[in-house]
Every structure is written in C-alpha cells, then in structure tokens.
Amino acid sequence: MSKFAIRGIIEGFYGRPWSHSDRLNMINFLGQQEMNTYVYAPKDDPYHRYDWRTLYPADHIKDFSELISAGNKVGVSIVWALSPGLSLVYSSSHELALLKNKFKAMQTIGFKKFGLFFDDIPNKLIHKEDMEKFSSLALAQAYIANEILAYLKELDPDAELFFCPTEYMGSGDSSYLNELGNQLNQDIQIFWTGPQVCSNTLDLNNAKTVSQTIKRKVLFWDNYPVNDASMQPELHIGPYINRDKELLKYSSGILLNPMDLVETSKIAIFCAAQFLNDPLDYSPDSAWRSAIEFLVGSEQKEAFIRFAKANSYSCLEPYQPQYLEDAINEFQAKLDLNDWESALSESMQFFTQLKTDLSVLNKLPQTLSQEIKPWLEEYKEWLEIALNALTILIEFRDLSKADAGDKLKKARKELREGLIRSVDFQTYCCGDVIHNFAQKVYRSTSYFLANTPYF
Structure with missing residues (x-):
C-alpha cells in the first residue's frame, strides 16, 4: 500500500x-x-x-x-x-x-x-x-x-x-x-x-x-x-x-x-x-x-448526511446542492404532467423528513453543535420556507373551496415574511435552491390575488 x-x-x-x-x-x-x-x-x-x-x-x-x-x-x-x-x-x-x-x-x-x-x-x-x-x-x-x-x-x-x-x-x-x-x-x-x-x-x-x-x-x-x-x-x-x-x-x-x-x-x-x-x-x-x-455517532448519522448535502457548496462542488435541486426538479416534472397529487405529497414528505431531522440534530455533540449553530438555525428557517411554499400550492390547488382564498393569503404572507428574513441570513445553507423555489411560488400566485410580486 x-x-x-x-x-x-x-x-x-x-x-x-x-x-x-x-x-x-x-x-x-x-x-x-x-x-x-x-x-x-x-x-x-x-x-x-x-x-x-x-x-x-x-x-x-x-x-x-x-x-x-x-x-x-x-x-x-x-x-x-x-x-x-x-x-x-x-x-x-x-x-x-x-x-x-x-x-x-x-x-x-x-x-x-x-x-x-x-x-x-x-x-x-x-x-x-x-x-x-x-x-x-x-x-x-x-x-x-x-x-x-x-x-x-x-x-x-x-x-x-x-x-x-x-x-x-x-x-x-x-x-x-x-x-x-x-x-x-x-x-x-x-x-x-x-x-x-x-x-x-x-x-x-x-x-x-x-x-x-x-x-x-x-x-x-x-x-x-x-x-x-x-x-x-x-x-x-x-x-x-x-x-x-x-x-x-x-x-x-x-x-x-x-x-x-x-x-x-x-x-x-x-x-x-x-x-x-x-x-x-x-x-x-x-x-x-x-x-x-x-x-x-450512528444515531445522528443519516440526519447529518442530509444536512451536509444541503451544505455541499464549496470549491470541490461549486454548484447548487444537488440533493435539493433533484427534489425540486422532480416536483416540477410531476407538476408539468399535471400530477399535482404526487408532486405535492412527495415534496411535503421530503421536506417534512428534513424538518423531523432537526430533533435528531439537536442531539449532536456539543462542540460540533456550537460550531455549526448558524447553519443549523438557518437550515430550520429554509425548511419552514419550503413547507410554506408547498402549503401555498396546496391551497392554490383547492382555490374553489370557500376558505381557500383566505388560507392562501395567510400562507403567502408567512412566506413573504420568511423570504424577507432570509435577506439577512449569514450562511449559504441550502444554496439558492429553496429561495428560488419559494420566490417562484410567491410570484406565480400573485396574479390570482391581484398582489404585487415579491420582487
């Protein structure tokens, strides 16, 4: 050797x-x-x-x-x-x-x-x-x-x-x-x-x-x-x-x-x-x-791997986190086929799993946890933004229901607030993937509520 x-x-x-x-x-x-x-x-x-x-x-x-x-x-x-x-x-x-x-x-x-x-x-x-x-x-x-x-x-x-x-x-x-x-x-x-x-x-x-x-x-x-x-x-x-x-x-x-x-x-x-x-x-x-x-440790391993994949950007991988891009691209592909049910349910499951991981990541060794605290905190924020964007699409799909318009407005308000907070984020956790997805969702639903686009 x-x-x-x-x-x-x-x-x-x-x-x-x-x-x-x-x-x-x-x-x-x-x-x-x-x-x-x-x-x-x-x-x-x-x-x-x-x-x-x-x-x-x-x-x-x-x-x-x-x-x-x-x-x-x-x-x-x-x-x-x-x-x-x-x-x-x-x-x-x-x-x-x-x-x-x-x-x-x-x-x-x-x-x-x-x-x-x-x-x-x-x-x-x-x-x-x-x-x-x-x-x-x-x-x-x-x-x-x-x-x-x-x-x-x-x-x-x-x-x-x-x-x-x-x-x-x-x-x-x-x-x-x-x-x-x-x-x-x-x-x-x-x-x-x-x-x-x-x-x-x-x-x-x-x-x-x-x-x-x-x-x-x-x-x-x-x-x-x-x-x-x-x-x-x-x-x-x-x-x-x-x-x-x-x-x-x-x-x-x-x-x-x-x-x-x-x-x-x-x-x-x-x-x-x-x-x-x-x-x-x-x-x-x-x-x-x-x-x-x-x-x-073995208990936190898989959750940490998923977190690490959301932080892949570096000189060795100078592109958006592929793990997240693949999830969004798969969602869009199903949407293009008008398969809203699969697109929304699978994407909600994907991001809900990542949100569930947070409770596991809270048990990381103390020194490591303190070092990566800014990335963990903003990881949580981005997952909330992603789930909020998906919630908007769920309400948009059901726009014919009596209270769907109010729910949609509320979800868009929460998404807008999350995107505004993200302007001051200090890390590059998740790259631009969730930001771009959420912004697209916000803009695409603006017309139907006669609102000014976020940007």
Missing part, C-alpha cells in the same frame, strides 16, 4: 486562530488518523506575519513546547512557520540576522521542521536596495531561504524547511517558479495549491508540470475545507473529491488548510487521511459517511 510521505494539515487560514486546546485536540486526532504533520501558520497571529521581527512571549513558548510534546506522543511532526514577506528587506544583513534569531529561538525549544512563507504579498521587489541587489523576487527569496536552511542545519543537521512561494497556484510553468527550482536548496519542500487558490481539482498534469518546473516533488497546500474571507457563509463538510489517485508520482504530500471550526473540519480531514494513506483504494463516499459517523 503506497501512501503520501507528508500527510496532515496547515493552520494557515485568515481570521481567529485556533486556541491552544484546539491545537492539542487536533494533533491527537491527526495521530489517530495516521496523519503525520501539523503546520503552525495562522495568518492573524501577529508574531507569525505582521510583527515577525518580535520574539514570541514566554506563554507562547510554553504552548509551543506542549504542542511538540503532544505531537511526539502520537507521531505528528509540528512545523513552525514564519511569514515575513510583507515587510522583509531581502538584501538587509540586519533583517537576515533578525530572521535567524527568531528561527533559532524556535529551534531551541525543540522544533526540527520549519516553514518560510512568502504567500499573499506583492509579486515584485518593493525596496530599492533589494532591486539593486537582486534581479528578481525569486532570487531574493531563494537567497533568504537557503541562508535560513544552512543556519538551521548548523545547529541541527536534521532540520527541514518548507517554503511557500509568492506564486503558489496556476499553470506551474512560470519563470518565477523556474528560478526558484534552480536556486532553492533541493532539500527544501515547496508548497503549491494547484490550478487555483482553492482548487476544484488536483490533477496529474498540473502536478507534473509544476514538479518539473521546481525540480522536485511538489507539496500540496490544499485549501479545503478552509472557509475564510468570502467563503465564510459556506460550511465545507462534503466529501473529499477530485484529487488524482496518481498524485504520488509528483507529490511528496498534501496538507489541508482547515476551517476555524475545529470539530467540523474533522470531516474533511478524516476523509483526506484515508486518501493520503491509501489513494488507490480510496472511496470518497464511503470515507465521507464513515467520517460523519465517527464525528456524530
């Missing part, structure tokens, strides 16, 4: 970093899943990025020591990374001394693996003295990285360095990457996120191209299940898919960038662990279902 050499995660997202207890929890989980690497690189740790010149205070050093100890117990290497690129003067001997001093301080407490990151910074030299000394950004960064690795190896011959380039996604054949490949010490691992920042696929051709350009196997920084920045409304709890089973040929490993939601991120990490430990025998759906059962 072939497995990737480097398997794990990189805490590399923007926003609130994990707590110390979160990291200890995750390191233990990684060990259980036969993952072997955790990289510390939270963008909003000031000592990691904006205030990189300042040494960590004593309480941080204590926490780092505990992380190293926890990792040693479960076979997980703890990698400490620094991201100085926003303000670093590459040509300055003083700046280089500050870098060495900070790396030495972290080496002293027990780190053996390190990261030097130049992601999300200007893609050209910005200091006059750097432009005078270096002909390109790649040469400047390679100089710094080689100096740091040489310094670390003087103190510890087993020291390792992971490098994140400024150009970390794309076609993989640029002059910048070619220069890095030529200039960087061959012992340095180079990160790559794939064709995109958050890549829908990690395919063999792209991996082959970039590995040939950088003259070594590529180390993937997989931006999934991370949901920072504009992705915050999304909940990335779908299967781990679209990663080529032959990537081992050109890749030394994959590190996933998780969400700030620690427990919730374990679904993707559990799945990825199965892929990374045995890619050729990996079954995405089977791994996903096992991950959910591991996290929530």
Whole structure:
C-alpha cells in the first residue's frame, strides 16, 4: 500500500486562530488518523506575519513546547512557520540576522521542521536596495531561504524547511517558479495549491508540470475545507473529491488548510487521511459517511448526511446542492404532467423528513453543535420556507373551496415574511435552491390575488 510521505494539515487560514486546546485536540486526532504533520501558520497571529521581527512571549513558548510534546506522543511532526514577506528587506544583513534569531529561538525549544512563507504579498521587489541587489523576487527569496536552511542545519543537521512561494497556484510553468527550482536548496519542500487558490481539482498534469518546473516533488497546500474571507457563509463538510489517485508520482504530500471550526473540519480531514494513506483504494463516499459517523455517532448519522448535502457548496462542488435541486426538479416534472397529487405529497414528505431531522440534530455533540449553530438555525428557517411554499400550492390547488382564498393569503404572507428574513441570513445553507423555489411560488400566485410580486 503506497501512501503520501507528508500527510496532515496547515493552520494557515485568515481570521481567529485556533486556541491552544484546539491545537492539542487536533494533533491527537491527526495521530489517530495516521496523519503525520501539523503546520503552525495562522495568518492573524501577529508574531507569525505582521510583527515577525518580535520574539514570541514566554506563554507562547510554553504552548509551543506542549504542542511538540503532544505531537511526539502520537507521531505528528509540528512545523513552525514564519511569514515575513510583507515587510522583509531581502538584501538587509540586519533583517537576515533578525530572521535567524527568531528561527533559532524556535529551534531551541525543540522544533526540527520549519516553514518560510512568502504567500499573499506583492509579486515584485518593493525596496530599492533589494532591486539593486537582486534581479528578481525569486532570487531574493531563494537567497533568504537557503541562508535560513544552512543556519538551521548548523545547529541541527536534521532540520527541514518548507517554503511557500509568492506564486503558489496556476499553470506551474512560470519563470518565477523556474528560478526558484534552480536556486532553492533541493532539500527544501515547496508548497503549491494547484490550478487555483482553492482548487476544484488536483490533477496529474498540473502536478507534473509544476514538479518539473521546481525540480522536485511538489507539496500540496490544499485549501479545503478552509472557509475564510468570502467563503465564510459556506460550511465545507462534503466529501473529499477530485484529487488524482496518481498524485504520488509528483507529490511528496498534501496538507489541508482547515476551517476555524475545529470539530467540523474533522470531516474533511478524516476523509483526506484515508486518501493520503491509501489513494488507490480510496472511496470518497464511503470515507465521507464513515467520517460523519465517527464525528456524530450512528444515531445522528443519516440526519447529518442530509444536512451536509444541503451544505455541499464549496470549491470541490461549486454548484447548487444537488440533493435539493433533484427534489425540486422532480416536483416540477410531476407538476408539468399535471400530477399535482404526487408532486405535492412527495415534496411535503421530503421536506417534512428534513424538518423531523432537526430533533435528531439537536442531539449532536456539543462542540460540533456550537460550531455549526448558524447553519443549523438557518437550515430550520429554509425548511419552514419550503413547507410554506408547498402549503401555498396546496391551497392554490383547492382555490374553489370557500376558505381557500383566505388560507392562501395567510400562507403567502408567512412566506413573504420568511423570504424577507432570509435577506439577512449569514450562511449559504441550502444554496439558492429553496429561495428560488419559494420566490417562484410567491410570484406565480400573485396574479390570482391581484398582489404585487415579491420582487
């Protein structure tokens, strides 16, 4: 059984970093899943990025020591990374001394693996003295990285360095990457996120191209299940898919960038662990279902799967939740055949089942439940909206009855209020599927009541 050499995660997202207890929890989980690497690189740790010149205070050093100890117990290497690129003067001997001093301080407490990151910074030299000394950004960064690795190896011959380039996604054949490949010490691992920042696929051709350009196997920084920045409304709890089973040929490993939601991120990490430990025998759906059962238990498993299918939108599945779309499309198909009875009864049954699931989902493990509370709350709201829309159609079908008009008006009023509330929803639960269905129902019945359409 072939497995990737480097398997794990990189805490590399923007926003609130994990707590110390979160990291200890995750390191233990990684060990259980036969993952072997955790990289510390939270963008909003000031000592990691904006205030990189300042040494960590004593309480941080204590926490780092505990992380190293926890990792040693479960076979997980703890990698400490620094991201100085926003303000670093590459040509300055003083700046280089500050870098060495900070790396030495972290080496002293027990780190053996390190990261030097130049992601999300200007893609050209910005200091006059750097432009005078270096002909390109790649040469400047390679100089710094080689100096740091040489310094670390003087103190510890087993020291390792992971490098994140400024150009970390794309076609993989640029002059910048070619220069890095030529200039960087061959012992340095180079990160790559794939064709995109958050890549829908990690395919063999792209991996082959970039590995040939950088003259070594590529180390993937997989931006999934991370949901920072504009992705915050999304909940990335779908299967781990679209990663080529032959990537081992050109890749030394994959590190996933998780969400700030620690427990919730374990679904993707559990799945990825199965892929990374045995890619050729990996079954995405089977791994996903096992991950959910591991996290929530057998009693809540099926209800959670249905909830997860309503939250499928991500870089891996960049389209509306298929589970809900299929239900609405089936409803419309029956309606087109004038089979109102089957269309309404089956759709009411479908959404009533999802509403019934809410009582089961209320029994989720507490930490997980708190993390996903905004999505659960709006899931409930959307199900109410869907059932209300169906109620309108039931009353519309029976419009000839004496009180049907009043019932229809009342149901439309409630639906309108739900749709107005949805304008302020904070998550992307259910995508746009129920919203579009409900809006269509509201509009289509407006004429018959001589009302102004909702939009």
